[in-house]
Amino acid sequence: MAREKKITPMMQQYYEVRKTLPPNTLLLFRLGDFYEMFHEDAEVGAQVLGITLTKRSDYKMAGIPFHAAEQYIGKVLAANMKVAICEQVETPQAGKLVKRALTRILTPGTTIEDNQLNAQRNHYLAAIEYDKSGFSLAWIDLSTGEFRIAHDSKPDDLLPVLVSIDPAELLLIEGTQESWQKQSHNNPVFEELIHFANSRSTSEQPSFQFDCDSGAQAVMETLGVINLEGFGIEKTHDALGCAGALLHYARETLRAEPKNLSSIREYSAKASLLIDPATLRNLEIFKSTRGLREGSLIDAINGCKTAAGARLLEQWLIAPERSIPELQRRLDSVEQFFRNPMGATELQATLKSVRDIKRILSRMQNRLRNPRELGGVRDTLLQIPELKSTISEVASSSPQAGSAVPADRPTSPLDQLLDRLHELPALTELLDRALKEELPSKLDDGGYIATGYDPELDRMLSLTTDNKVWLTELEAAERERTGIKNLKVKYNGAFGYFIEVTKSNLSLVPENYIRKQTTVNAERFITEDLKAKEKEIFHAEENSKRREEELFLGLIEAVLEESVALTQTAEALAELDVFCGWAEIARRWDYCKPELNDSDVLDIEQGRHPVVEQMLRKDSQGLAGSHAFVPNSIGISASNNQIHLITGPNMAGKSTFIRQVALITLMAQVGCWVPASAAKIGIVDRIFSRVGASDDLARGNSTFMVEMNETANILNNATENSLIILDEIGRGTSTYDGLSIAWSVIEHLHRDPETGPKTLFATHYQELTQLDKHLGRLENYSVAVKEWNDDIVFVRQVVKGAADRSYGIQVARLAGLPTPVIDRAKEILERLESDDASVTVSSPTPIPVAKPRKKIKVEKDENQLGLF
Numbered sequence: 001m002a003r004e005k006k007i008t009p010m011m012q013q014y015y016e017v018r019k020t021l022p023p024n025t026l027l028l029f030r031l032g033d034f035y036e037m038f039h040e041d042a043e044v045g046a047q048v049l050g051i052t053l054t055k056r057s058d059y060k061m062a063g064i065p066f067h068a069a070e071q072y073i074g075k076v077l078a079a080n081m082k083v084a085i086c087e088q089v090e091t092p093q094a095g096k097l098v099k100r101a102l103t104r105i106l107t108p109g110t111t112i113e114d115n116q117l118n119a120q121r122n123h124y125l126a127a128i129e130y131d132k133s134g135f136s137l138a139w140i141d142l143s144t145g146e147f148r149i150a151h152d153s154k155p156d157d158l159l160p161v162l163v164s165i166d167p168a169e170l171l172l173i174e175g176t177q178e179s180w181q182k183q184s185h186n187n188p189v190f191e192e193l194i195h196f197a198n199s200r201s202t203s204e205q206p207s208f209q210f211d212c213d214s215g216a217q218a219v220m221e222t223l224g225v226i227n228l229e230g231f232g233i234e235k236t237h238d239a240l241g242c243a244g245a246l247l248h249y250a251r252e253t254l255r256a257e258p259k260n261l262s263s264i265r266e267y268s269a270k271a272s273l274l275i276d277p278a279t280l281r282n283l284e285i286f287k288s289t290r291g292l293r294e295g296s297l298i299d300a301i302n303g304c305k306t307a308a309g310a311r312l313l314e315q316w317l318i319a320p321e322r323s324i325p326e327l328q329r330r331l332d333s334v335e336q337f338f339r340n341p342m343g344a345t346e347l348q349a350t351l352k353s354v355r356d357i358k359r360i361l362s363r364m365q366n367r368l369r370n371p372r373e374l375g376g377v378r379d380t381l382l383q384i385p386e387l388k389s390t391i392s393e394v395a396s397s398s399p400q401a402g403s404a405v406p407a408d409r410p411t412s413p414l415d416q417l418l419d420r421l422h423e424l425p426a427l428t429e430l431l432d433r434a435l436k437e438e439l440p441s442k443l444d445d446g447g448y449i450a451t452g453y454d455p456e457l458d459r460m461l462s463l464t465t466d467n468k469v470w471l472t473e474l475e476a477a478e479r480e481r482t483g484i485k486n487l488k489v490k491y492n493g494a495f496g497y498f499i500e501v502t503k504s505n506l507s508l509v510p511e512n513y514i515r516k517q518t519t520v521n522a523e524r525f526i527t528e529d530l531k532a533k534e535k536e537i538f539h540a541e542e543n544s545k546r547r548e549e550e551l552f553l554g555l556i557e558a559v560l561e562e563s564v565a566l567t568q569t570a571e572a573l574a575e576l577d578v579f580c581g582w583a584e585i586a587r588r589w590d591y592c593k594p595e596l597n598d599s600d601v602l603d604i605e606q607g608r609h610p611v612v613e614q615m616l617r618k619d620s621q622g623l624a625g626s627h628a629f630v631p632n633s634i635g636i637s638a639s640n641n642q643i644h645l646i647t648g649p650n651m652a653g654k655s656t657f658i659r660q661v662a663l664i665t666l667m668a669q670v671g672c673w674v675p676a677s678a679a680k681i682g683i684v685d686r687i688f689s690r691v692g693a694s695d696d697l698a699r700g701n702s703t704f705m706v707e708m709n710e711t712a713n714i715l716n717n718a719t720e721n722s723l724i725i726l727d728e729i730g731r732g733t734s735t736y737d738g739l740s741i742a743w744s745v746i747e748h749l750h751r752d753p754e755t756g757p758k759t760l761f762a763t764h765y766q767e768l769t770q771l772d773k774h775l776g777r778l779e780n781y782s783v784a785v786k787e788w789n790d791d792i793v794f795v796r797q798v799v800k801g802a803a804d805r806s807y808g809i810q811v812a813r814l815a816g817l818p819t820p821v822i823d824r825a826k827e828i829l830e831r832l833e834s835d836d837a838s839v840t841v842s843s844p845t846p847i848p849v850a851k852p853r854k855k856i857k858v859e860k861d862e863n864q865l866g867l868f
């Protein structure tokens with residue numbers, strides 16, 4: 001009979017913890033100064049972290065030093081895996097098994113450690129449920145305490161916000177992904193959801209965790225309220241199930257209640273400007289088509305000096321507004337700083353020394369505390385009085401820069417900001433008095449409480465310093481007594497304090513020295529006196545360390561008592577940062593304050609593309625602005641000139657123009673000033689785009705399929721308050737199919753006799769320009785070029801009227817196509833345009849007999865047009 005292998009008590013402890021963990025989790029098991037992984041975890045860990053795999057008795061092991069654990073954990077999370085931390089929870093004693101406990105599970109969406117978060121970006125964990133009642137969504141940022149829910153019967157209306165928040169981790173009900181796969185056939189919503197789930201860490205959870213009633217209960221308990229009315233949320237809100245799932249997951253991973261959640265807000269698609277996922281990508285709102293921040297709108301309009309400011313900007317772009325009063329408040333606030341550049345610059349300089357209070361608070365509330373972050377609270381609070389007085393000065397100065405400050409000033413849009421900035425003098429004074437100037441980042445390092453703050457600590461510390469003096473004196477005295485000139489009193493972790501005598505002096509060692517250790521060149525001794533003193537020193541050090549930690553916890557408590565005021569202050573600081581940044585960008589790039597109204601008109605004078613303009617300026621450094629952006633105006637209204645059909649040569653600037661109109665509208669609806677000389681923006685409910693040809697092979701879609709999916713989405717969801725930009729629709733298929741689709745799309749958008757979504761339609765189909773004769777609200781525009789001999793010069797000016805030709809061959813020549821190819825193309829074009837398929841052109845290869853271009857004649861036929 002095989003003898004059963006005996007498991008050591010420590011490994012028993014390990015297996016107990018290991019069996020409770022969720023799948024895809026690596027267990028880091030603390031053994032002294034290392035976190036060890038065993039068995040399969042060790043194999044996976046060694047591979048993911050690039051560390052050595054070793055074998056101990058009959059199991060595999062891999063370890064990482066505990067002090068460098070954070071960087072290794074970051075790598076595991078980046079590989080979309082979870083990390084469970086099992087710590088030693090008592091001081092180890094020889095011969096006794098040390099107690100261990102699972103203290104935390106870190107997952108991609110719940111980590112709150114500073115070095116695992118991107119300071120400039122929000123870090124969300126989201127839960128989704130999609131059933132008969134519609135689409136429910138909840139998301140949480142444990143690193144800041146933001147908590148939101150949303151429900152909509154139309155999933156299309158919540159996809160924009162889901163894609164924009166870009167959660168690091170997603171919770172779904174068990175079996176969800178499989179059911180989405182089954183339903184995805186030709187259903188763009190499911191396709192988008194599958195793609196979305198595949199591109200991030202996803203955990204499927206049992207369905208009871210998504211139960212609405214228990215979700216409501218969990219939310220109330222976590223927020224410490226008896227109902228949710230104070231947050232404007234019904235107890236029966238459909239997304240409370242998702243919210244409950246998030247809380248359950250957060251509790252499981254933190255191994256405690258999340259302590260930094262104090263409110264929950266509902267996101268309403270109806271109150272927001274919606275930008276569907278395709279348009280977010282096409283307009284390069286959060287990242288460029290190359291997947292980088294550089295080249296995106298958010299990058300172009302980010303003038304923030306603090307990470308919290310950058311995160312607020314992201315939140316505002318995630319949910320652009322439709323509420324004019326809120327947008328007006330933002331625009332007016334920017335104006336104050338725009339008109340007071342000195343004040344704004346001063347504020348920005350001060351903001352640089354402000355710390356990320358929201359994230360610091362979240363960590364403190366969830367038991368991750370260190371002296372340096374506590375010092376961050378102090379350093380920030382110390383700036384508040386100065387910040388407030390500068391803001392007051394800015395608020396007091398009249399809109400005309402340089403004019404006198406009125407004694408009794410009228411209310412200012414900045415008053416609201418001032419009210420939310422709390423000085424908290426008592427807490428500031430306490431932290432200032434209690435903490436040293438320079439602070440360690442680890443609590444264990446000690447030495448962070450200032451001298452004079454606590455007499456008891458000072459007494460204990462003086463004991464240890466006195467003891468150290470005693471040791472120096474002992475060294476001098478023993479040298480004197482023994483005559484050993486190089487005798488040293490030293491310390492190491494294994495033996496504590498000892499006297500070291502080199503081998504050559506051993507004959508001089510007195511009798512009371514007790515030999516402890518021999519090294520290559522010396523012997524180490526102790527004495528009774530030295531041991532007694534050592535005990536005294538250790539005792540004093542331990543006591544002072546304990547006392548210091550007690551004081552530290554007292555300070556943390558004092559900070560947490562003010563967490564509401566501190567959170568408000570942090571939020572106000574973030575706003576201040578966004579406003580000052582926008583004012584600076586507005587000055588640097590000559591932006592204007594848009595006028596907002598609820599009309600159906602967009603009226604932009606001398607508008608520019610915010611990103612292309614900045615790129616051109618960068619590229620033209622040293623060329624005295626020879627590549628300056630050419631501004632263009634537009635006046636478009638849903639009830640008057642609803643559809644602008646824009647033709648013009650390749651490379652003329654059609655796409656840039658239609659995108660800039662969409663971006664300017666979006667910028668106005670987040671409250672930012674806009675790149676134009678004047679702009680009147682009638683609030684829009686949605687921006688749609690069908691731009692460029694991008695295939696989506698990863699999702700199994702061809703270029704044309706993507707194009708048609710996006711077009712279908714637009715036609716099904718656009719309202720008369722929407723803005724649509726369509727770029728070369730129909731180009732992904734044969735000319736006639738494409739032209740016919742483009743044509744009927746225009747007719748469809750124009751079908752209502754009174755009004756329709758404002759549409760900018762860029763096309764190379766010259767035939768469409770004739771539609772203006774029959775569609776009353778369609779106008780032709782073109783991007784002008786100048787002809788010079790056989791060449792063209794781009795002037796980038798949008799003018800009224802249709803373009804006469806495409807100049808594709810001239811542009812191809814500019815692109816460097818070989819001359820014979822260009823000449824041949826011209827020949828072919830002439831033949832095709834001659835309408836005569838029978839003409840033989842002398843050429844190396846016979847020209848394929850193409851179907852001649854049909855002339856299109858437009859005839860009035862009630863609502864439809866005739867094709868001949």
Ligand SMILES: Nc1ncnc2c1ncn2[C@@H]1O[C@H](COP(=O)(O)OP(=O)(O)OP(=O)(O)O)[C@@H](O)[C@H]1O
Nearest residue numbers: 628629630631649650651652653654655656657796
């Ligand atoms: N108003 C402008 N001022 C200066 N440069 C511009 C302007 N508009 C466009 N450009 C430059 O011209 C380039 C081509 O513009 P764009 O892609 O908009 O042309 P297009 O007419 O849509 O071309 P195609 O029909 O081939 O797609 C842009 O990359 C940009 O650098």
